[in-house]
Amino acid sequence: MSILVDKYTRLVVQGITGHDGLFHTQQMMDFGTNVVAGTRPGKGGEWVLDGKIPVFDSVKIAVDATGANTSVIFVPARFAADALYEAADAGLSLIVCITEGIPVQDMMRVRNYMDQKGVRLVGPNCPGLLTPGGAKVGIIPGDIAIPGNIGVVSRSGTLTYEVVFALTLLGKGVSTCVGIGGDPINGTTFIDCLSLFEEDPHTDQVVMIGEIGGTDEERAAEFIADHMTKPVVSFIAGQSAPPGKRMGHAGAIVEGGSGLAVDKIRALQAVGVKVARHPEEIPSLLN
Amino acid sequence: MKLHEYQSKQIFARYGIPIPKGRVAATAQEAEQIAEELGGRVVIKSQVLVGGRGKAGGIRLAKNSDEAEDVAAQILSMEIKGLPVRKVLVDEAAQIDKEIYLGITNDRAARKPVMMSSAAGGVEIEEVARKEPEKIIKVHIDPLLGLRDYQSNDIAAGIDLPREHWRQFGQIAHGLWKAYTDCDATLAEINPLVLTVDHRLLALDGKMVLDDNALFRHSDLAEMRDLDEEAPSETEARKYGLSFIKLDGNIGCMVNGAGLAMTTMDIIKLFGGEPANFLDIGGGASADKVAAALRIILGDPNVKAVLFNIFGGITRGDEVARGILTALNEVKTNVPMVIRLVGTNAEEGRQILANAKMITAETLADAARKAIAAARA
Numbered sequence: 001m002s003i004l005v006d007k008y009t010r011l012v013v014q015g016i017t018g019h020d021g022l023f024h025t026q027q028m029m030d031f032g033t034n035v036v037a038g039t040r041p042g043k044g045g046e047w048v049l050d051g052k053i054p055v056f057d058s059v060k061i062a063v064d065a066t067g068a069n070t071s072v073i074f075v076p077a078r079f080a081a082d083a084l085y086e087a088a089d090a091g092l093s094l095i096v097c098i099t100e101g102i103p104v105q106d107m108m109r110v111r112n113y114m115d116q117k118g119v120r121l122v123g124p125n126c127p128g129l130l131t132p133g134g135a136k137v138g139i140i141p142g143d144i145a146i147p148g149n150i151g152v153v154s155r156s157g158t159l160t161y162e163v164v165f166a167l168t169l170l171g172k173g174v175s176t177c178v179g180i181g182g183d184p185i186n187g188t189t190f191i192d193c194l195s196l197f198e199e200d201p202h203t204d205q206v207v208m209i210g211e212i213g214g215t216d217e218e219r220a221a222e223f224i225a226d227h228m229t230k231p232v233v234s235f236i237a238g239q240s241a242p243p244g245k246r247m248g249h250a251g252a253i254v255e256g257g258s259g260l261a262v263d264k265i266r267a268l269q270a271v272g273v274k275v276a277r278h279p280e281e282i283p284s285l286l287n
Numbered sequence: 288m289k290l291h292e293y294q295s296k297q298i299f300a301r302y303g304i305p306i307p308k309g310r311v312a313a314t315a316q317e318a319e320q321i322a323e324e325l326g327g328r329v330v331i332k333s334q335v336l337v338g339g340r341g342k343a344g345g346i347r348l349a350k351n352s353d354e355a356e357d358v359a360a361q362i363l364s365m366e367i368k369g370l371p372v373r374k375v376l377v378d379e380a381a382q383i384d385k386e387i388y389l390g391i392t393n394d395r396a397a398r399k400p401v402m403m404s405s406a407a408g409g410v411e412i413e414e415v416a417r418k419e420p421e422k423i424i425k426v427h428i429d430p431l432l433g434l435r436d437y438q439s440n441d442i443a444a445g446i447d448l449p450r451e452h453w454r455q456f457g458q459i460a461h462g463l464w465k466a467y468t469d470c471d472a473t474l475a476e477i478n479p480l481v482l483t484v485d486h487r488l489l490a491l492d493g494k495m496v497l498d499d500n501a502l503f504r505h506s507d508l509a510e511m512r513d514l515d516e517e518a519p520s521e522t523e524a525r526k527y528g529l530s531f532i533k534l535d536g537n538i539g540c541m542v543n544g545a546g547l548a549m550t551t552m553d554i555i556k557l558f559g560g561e562p563a564n565f566l567d568i569g570g571g572a573s574a575d576k577v578a579a580a581l582r583i584i585l586g587d588p589n590v591k592a593v594l595f596n597i598f599g600g601i602t603r604g605d606e607v608a609r610g611i612l613t614a615l616n617e618v619k620t621n622v623p624m625v626i627r628l629v630g631t632n633a634e635e636g637r638q639i640l641a642n643a644k645m646i647t648a649e650t651l652a653d654a655a656r657k658a659i660a661a662a663r664a
Contacts, residue, residue, distance in 0.1 A: 078504070103498050111398050112430055157544050158547040159550055162550070165598075219396070247530075249546070
């Protein structure tokens with residue numbers, strides 16, 4: 001089975017009429033995700049994808065009309081904060097934001113607002129979620145994974161595909177793959193996902209893919225020591241990154257001696273997590 | 288994007304933060320003239336975007352305008368941590384009684400901005416944090432509420448600032464908060480904020496780092512970027528929307544996705560090679576973008592081999608392959624190329640490149656080993 005997304009997911013796509021929104025809605029539907037609506041202010045009443053998906057002016061109207069319970073956001077960065085507030089106010093249980101490049105102060109306000117509302121956000125700047133055989137919400141290529149008992153959580157996009165693909169080649173399947181995003185301020189964290197995987201009866205072990213910047217991996221290590229009974233295997237990207245430089249992801253930066261890969265690896269190894277030296281080594285460290 | 292001290296202080300002044308009188312000079316003569324206007328006793332400060340300017344001799348006092356000219360000439364001929372000094376700030380010299388630190392930054396773990404202050408100002412805050420963390424007062428600010436008066440008072444009390452200065456300190460703290468939010472900064476720092484012998488608070492030094500992702504709504508600030516302070520290849524890459532960082536090795540890397548790009552560098556290093564750059568061509572990169580990226584990589588004379596690692600998702604293998612062919616037609620090169628193409632349209636991509644004399648690899652580890660061998664050959 002899975003965490004966060006499954007066959008009960010009823011998805012509304014915010015920004016469905018855009019290039020990426022439209023393309024990935026089709027991809028998600030092809031995968032079997034139950035896409036029930038799209039939104040685009042000013043285009044309410046239209047239908048897209050051969051008349052299969054109705055477009056609404058707002059998320060609230062879409063939720064009222066279709067019973068959507070999850071949203072995925074493809075809205076450009078400059079409008080994304082507004083789309084996030086809108087989704088939070090529309091009563092959805094899960095919001096997944098794919099958009100990259102949202103200003104960090106926007107995200108601090110959004111995150112604090114969502115915490116007050118008790119809404120779960122995944123992302124932004126993330127590839128979303130994939131439950132093989134269940135549903136996909138986001139942009140993870142659907143054909144790279146097979147169903148199984150390995151939970152995957154990652155701050156990265158294509159690196160996650162790399163890891164999942166390596167598992168698939170060896171016949172190892174995934175329960176759910178969650179991309180939590182590469183921004184310094186995001187919604188769902190490693191700890192949130194580890195906790196969900198620990199509770200999920202269909203996940204037996206977890207792969208956690210971290211990278212330089214921040215201290216989320218160190219805090220995840222503490223959580224693993226205190227709360228995880230299931231084995232965790234990890235990989236940390238950015239060991240060769242120079243300090244003070246933003247390595248593509250807004251959150252991937254070593255600042256003031258904090259956020260170093262070596263510290264994260266040490267913290268994880270100290271609590272019994274096996275850390276791979278490179279992604280293709282991960283499958284051999286799993287049970 | 289980092290701002291220079293003089294740029295940061297100009298912004299601070301707009302928010303009511305008192306700064307010393309002063310101006311920027313690009314020549315020793317200009318510095319002399321500014322010193323003359325300011326009445327002689329000045330501080331000459333190199334404007335380069337690195338820390339440790341003082342220790343490197345890039346900040347010096349001059350007693351009169353003649354001396355200012357000499358000192359400026361010396362500083363303008365310096366290099367600090369590899370960066371040539373092109374400008375100096377000439378500020379009136381302050382009579383300092385006390386040095387304070389005051390700054391705001393994003394606390395990632397708390398997901399809130401944090402205002403930090405310390406009575407031990409004038410040295411790097413990371414240094415204070417390491418050696419005497421108890422000397423730093425930290426107050427988290429609710430981003431939906433903003434800085435409140437009680438918080439700035441708490442900070443003033445926490446650093447034992449005499450009460451008669453609390454009011455002015457509060458104005459400065461609020462000015463800094465406003466500058467930080469209005470400019471979408473990730474860091475706004477006054478170090479030192481000094482108490483002068485005539486009992487005034489004055490921002491002697493200033494530092495701001497702006498959020499690159501927010502520059503779309505600050506065209507005035509975006510123009511402040513000092514292109515002299517970054518590698519020309521990085522400027523060129525930004526023009527094409529490529530995320531590029533120049534490194535010192537000899538294996539050029541072209542990868543889609545930041546995490547995978549970092550991992551590609553790491554694995555090159557793990558197997559004994561040295562990456563020449565970090566390069567993320569992003570999702571859905573077109574042939575044009577790929578060609579621009581390859582030109583930038585090959586523009587580095589240190590590059591002895593190029594490794595392409597493309598995991599197709601949104602990015603299509605055939606698009607990337609066409610970009611590589613376009614670039615190779617433009618830039619004639621003998622540099623060996625190793626390519627690993629997986630995912631969406633990878634097979635089509637391989638066919639396009641079948642005649643391009645590239646070394647192919649199946650796995651990431653295989654690709655890294657082949658690139659290292661090619662760079663050594």
